[in-house]
Amino acid sequence: MLCPCRGKLKLLVVSLSFVILFTWLYLLVGNSENGRSLLLSACLVESTEARLLERDVLASRVREVEEENRQIRLQLSQSQGLAAQPVEGNYGNQQWVASADTGPEDAENTAEERANHSECSRSPTAEKCELIHVACVCAGHNASRDVVTLVKSILFHRRNPLHFHFITDTVANQILSTLFQSWMVPSVQVSFYDADELKSEVSWIPNKHYSGIYGLMKLTLTKALPSNLSKVIVLDTDITFATDIAELWAIFRKFTGNQKQVIGLVENQSDWYLGNLWKNHKPWPALGRGFNTGVILLYLERLRRIGWEQMWRLTAERELMSMLSTSLADQDIFNAFIKQNPVLVHQLPCFWNVQLSDHTRSEQCYTEVSDLKVIHWNSPKKLRVKNKHVEFFRNLYLTFLEYDGNLLRRELFGCPSQASSESTVLQHALEELDEDDQCYDFRRERIMVHRVHLYFLQYEYTPTDDGTDITLVAQLSMDRLQMLEAICKHWEGPISLALYMSDAEAQQFLRYAQASEVLKNRKNVGYHIVYKEGQFYPVNLVRNVALRNVNTPYVFLTDVDFLPMYGLYDYLRKSIVQLDMASTKKALVVPAFETLRYRLSFPKSKAELLSMLDMGTLYTFRYHVWTKGHAPTNYAKWRTATTPYKVEWEADFEPYVVVRRDCPEYDHRFVGFGWNKVSHIMELDAQEYDFIVLPNAFMIHMPHAPSFDISKFRSSPSYRYCLTTLKDEFHQDLSRKYGSAALKYLTAQRNI
Known part of the structure; x- marks a missing residue:
């Protein structure tokens, strides 16, 4: 399909010739004796003043014409440059033309730069409210975290409804399904497809790429995605958008000019496929520099029609006979396929996939960073990649990394609302609240849905064989982060932590955890981010997030500012067996103590703790401000107890307990400070749990500044x-x- 700029070429040439002729005629008439004689009769009837005025007007007109002349020459040079290159590298119609005094690479770079700045390379606009489909392969904890930044950048710019299609493993499915369900972004649909069901399609391909088998999954999209889905944008997880994705989607319309085109790709910006990176480097076959598969336009309908599944398999089988394995996963097979079928590819301008990998020439494909559409962090170095504009790219990425995702819950103007069932229920609940109620903010907090990102860091857990395993469950905010290393040293068992943080604080926590030798070596700690929203700390909601995501049959419900005694994990597992927790409703009480000293020589035994208690180094917890909270534990009896003993519930009792995982959850109505644990213990008692105090267990509260909520x-x-x-x-x-x-x-309560 011809570029519309070529159609204007003849008109521009004629216009330029006319302007030059007009200018030359005026100058000739104004400066020659013959010219003056031709105008003599007109000049005789005009006054001198009139002649001067006319000359000024004509001089002004000449300046205007000269400026128009300059603009036309500029347009003409751009049009001539575009005429000498294929439109967007459109392989189905291309005719490569290079200037006689430039080398092939210079001509290629110059043409590419002109394409990025021309009218010809501008994408048509998508239809208003047209649904845009986006597919990603996402597996594991780290990729799930990366894809959130990609999604934020898309949502920030978008003006169209979106449908995300995620091909995931079990881990990513759990993380992303919870995230999107709690995010509740209007006009966003999400579908998940089980990667395990697709593994057999590509597992036969030897692959050296670090992404493993998931790096080959994009080859299976015609089979994985719904058969009635005609086209889709396919993205890697390490992509950042700097523009509306609708511009990229609209390029599918250019495929209609060539019915054979089925794949849209950007040229590879590294020398990998040229085979000159090192001695004996032998890459897979590719067309020139090859293509990068970080951003793909897949015309699924046409791919199915030409038998894509059979074609890529035949290509892979043929090349593997000599190559033995892939180095760049699906990208090698895509490029080998395109080398044999170049008419099927539609080349996209480079700004749709600016690749910041090693040995790239991405800096040659643009002149201004403002021209860029998509940034691809496809280097193992990620933000430490070398590029003259790396600070701009890094700032763009960090903007979305720490951007408050709650701000993206905005309705699309002028498009029909596509509210989820969860958001509809929430809206009805909000409408039923009385805004004149003095406690409106508390009631609103109870029904608020907070965005949740489960397993923010790598998590690994292997169940025990004896069925007695127990998880420490707690919640915290940024001001308690320093407690994590100490808890990990005191408790070797699995831990489930819910962290109430903003997007920016979550990234601070990530950096803190990755820099800590203690934390990064512990894989059995599940970190779940509950993102900040509202006026109050939703302490019980946050606790429930940690409680719901436990993999063991038993839980130790505690607070993050307590340190368990050394060996408590093993002691509790033995107590679970001795007290027959599996078939009885018991809540094992771990007595709580506190110190007012920031530096404490932690007691190694009960005898050592009692000695410190007698010396005044330790105290029973909250003895001086809230005695009732732990008085039923009966510390006097505990001092001499050698066997577990039962205590009765009393008003305001709030011990730290070990219970089965199927215990009742915390009540969401209690936010901030006050009654959040008391109400939970009360419901345990209402369900007829027996409170059993353990004679050789203890925990110690460490001092810290008062929370904002208690103030x-x-x-x-x-x-x-x-x-x-x-x-x-x-x-x-x-x-x-x-x-x-x-x-x-x-x-x-009334008797208090």
């Missing part, structure tokens, strides 16, 4: 009033749920 509670009468109101409502709900037996809690 708010102490200074705000409204806060205290609403907490009392929520307590009363909780008692009423408990009575409705558990019947007359729950009336004792209301009676106990």
Whole structure:
């Protein structure tokens, strides 16, 4: 299909000739004796003043014409340059033309730069509200984290509804399905496809690429994606968009000019496929520099029609006879296929996939960074890659990395709303709230859906054979981060932590964890990010996120500012067996103590702890401010106890306990400070759990600055009033749920 600029070429040439002739005629008439004689009759009837005015007007006109002349020459030179190159490297129609005084590579670079700045290379616009389909292969914890930054950059610029198609392993499926369900972005659909079901399609291909078998999955998309899906944009997870993805989607319309084109790709910007990187370097066959598969336009309908599955398999089988394995996974097979079938590829301008890998010439494909559309961090060095504009690229990437994802929950203007069932339920619940209620903010917090990213870091867990394994469960915010290393040293078993953080804080935590020798060597710690939103700390919601994502049959419910005694993990596992936790409803109480010293020689035994208690180095927890919280533990009895003993529930009891994983969750209505653990222990009692104090277990609270929420509670009468109101409502709900037996809690509260 011819570029529209070529159609204007003749008109531009004629216009330029006319302007030059007009300018020359004026100068000739204004400066020659013969010219003056031709105009003599006109000049005789004009005054001198009129002649001067006319000359000024004509002089002004000449300047305007000269400026127009300059602009036309500029357009003409661009048009001539475009005429000498294939439009977007369109292999189905191309005719390569190079200037006589330039080498092939110079002509290629110059043509590519002109294409990036020309009208011809501009993409047509997508239809308003047209649904855009995007596919990604995503496996594992790290790739799941990377894909979130890609999605943010797409959502930031988009003006069209989107449908994401993720080919995932079990880990990525769990992470991303939870993330999108809790994100609730309007006009965004998400579908998942099991990578395990596709492995047999590509597992026969020997592959040296670090991505393993998942690096070959893009070859299977015609089979994996729905048969009625006609086209899709395929992206690697290490991509950042700097423009609206609709511009890329609209390029599919250019495929209609050549019915044979089925794949849109950007030329590879490294020398890999030229085979000159090192001695005896032998890459797979490719057309010239080859193509990069980080960004692909796949015309699925046409691919299926030409028998894509059979064609790429035959190509791979043929080349593997000599190459033995792939080095760049699917990219090698795509390029070998294109080498044999160049008419099927539609070359995209380089700004749709600026590759920041080693040995690239990406800097030659653009003149201004503002021209770029898509940045591809395909170097193992990632942000440390060498490029003259690397600071610009890094800042663009960091912008989306730390961007508040809650701000992307915006409706599309002028498009029909495609609200999810979850967002519809939430909207109805919000509408039922009374905005004049003094406790409106508390009630709103209870039903708010927070964005959740499970397993933010690598997580590995192997179940034990005896069925007694136990996970430490806790929540924290940024100001408690320093406790993590100490907890990991005191507790060798699995840990489930929910972290309440902003997007930017989550990245700070990531850097902290990766720099810590203790944390990066512990793979049995599940870190789950609950993103900040609202006025209050949703402490019980955050606790429940940690509790729901436990893989062991038992949980130790604690707080992150407590250090367990050394060996507590093994002691609890033995106690679980001795007390027959599997078939009885028991809550094992771990007695809590505290120190006011920031530096503490941690006791190695119960005897050492009792000695420190007698010397005043340690105290029973909250003995001086909230005695009732742990008084039922009966510390006096614990001092001499050698066997577990049962205690009865009392008002405001809030011990730290070991229970089965199927215990009731925490009540979301309690946010910030106050009654968040008390209400949970009350419900355990309502479900007839027995509270059993362990005689040889203990934990110690470490000192820290007061939280923001406790300061708010102490200074705000409204806060205290609403907490009392929520307590009363909780008692009423408990009575409705558990019947007359729950009336004792209301009676106990009134007797306080």
